[in-house]
Amino acid sequence: MxxxxxxxxxxxxxxxxxxxxxxxxxxxxxxxxxxxxxxxxxxxxxxxxxxxxxxxxxxxxxxxxxxxxQACGMKCCGPTQHKRVKQFMKESKSVEELLARLNERGIGGGRLELKDRNTIVGGYDRCYCGRVKQTREPFPTDTYCQCSTGWYKSLFEAAFGRPVKVRLKQSIIQGADSCEFEIEFD
Structure with a gap:
């Protein structure tokens, strides 16, 4: 180049x-x-x-x-978000309370919930990525949206201080009505 x-x-x-x-x-x-x-x-x-x-x-x-x-998304979720989520975690008595704090502020889409003991579900009702949200043609694969899995991964690893796994279930820029994610933690 x-x-x-x-x-x-x-x-x-x-x-x-x-x-x-x-x-x-x-x-x-x-x-x-x-x-x-x-x-x-x-x-x-x-x-x-x-x-x-x-x-x-x-x-x-x-x-x-x-x-x-995913690496791009992990860089997008930077020190400011890490500092906030660590503070919210410190102030919370449970994962549910952490999610409520994040939801109150619209962080992570504003609709995070605990699905079971080790799984958080969340998503976006609109695409937050200014670079692609106005696409006229759906993206053929979910590769670009792995950026959001990286963002969630970075956020929740900062909160919990340990690795998490994030899966994209569906994506707006692939034609779905919403983006949906699952975040697994131990």
Whole structure:
């Protein structure tokens, strides 16, 4: 890739690709980034991302592409969210109380609930990702939305201080009415 300054999201995307699957892959995936950075048309941004994710899946394979997107989401959920969720956890006497605090503030979609002893379910009634929410064509796979699984993973690992597993059940940009997730913890 030519030495050029990439915008904030694009820089994070490239760094995640480089870290997970290598710079040679990012050179094949990040094609004409100036088209993405220069436009204010979010339909065009969504189209650029859909095409980039398809290239990423082709070059790295779907499992690795999903890891890249999850890594992006983990970086998106940063120190401010970690600090807040740790404080909420400290102030809570139970997981249910933590979820109530998060829901009151609309964090994580505002409808988190404990499904059973070790599983939280949650989701979004609208797509929160400004880069893709105005897509005109559904995304063909759930790879891009692994970014949200990474966000939830980062948030709840900060809260609990231990690993969690997050599964995407359905996605708005794939045509569903809502995004739905399951978060498993021990």
């Amino acid at each position: 030519k030495a050029q300054r990439l915008g904030g999201w694009m820089t994070r995307f490239k760094r995640c690709i480089d870290a997970q699957v290598g710079a040679a892959v990012s050179e094949k995936v990040i094609v004409e980034p100036e088209r993405f950075d220069a436009t204010t048309d979010y339909v065009q941004k969504a189209e650029w991302i859909r095409n980039a994710v398809e290239r990423l899946e082709k070059e790295a394979g779907k499992p690795a592409a999903k890891k890249v997107m």
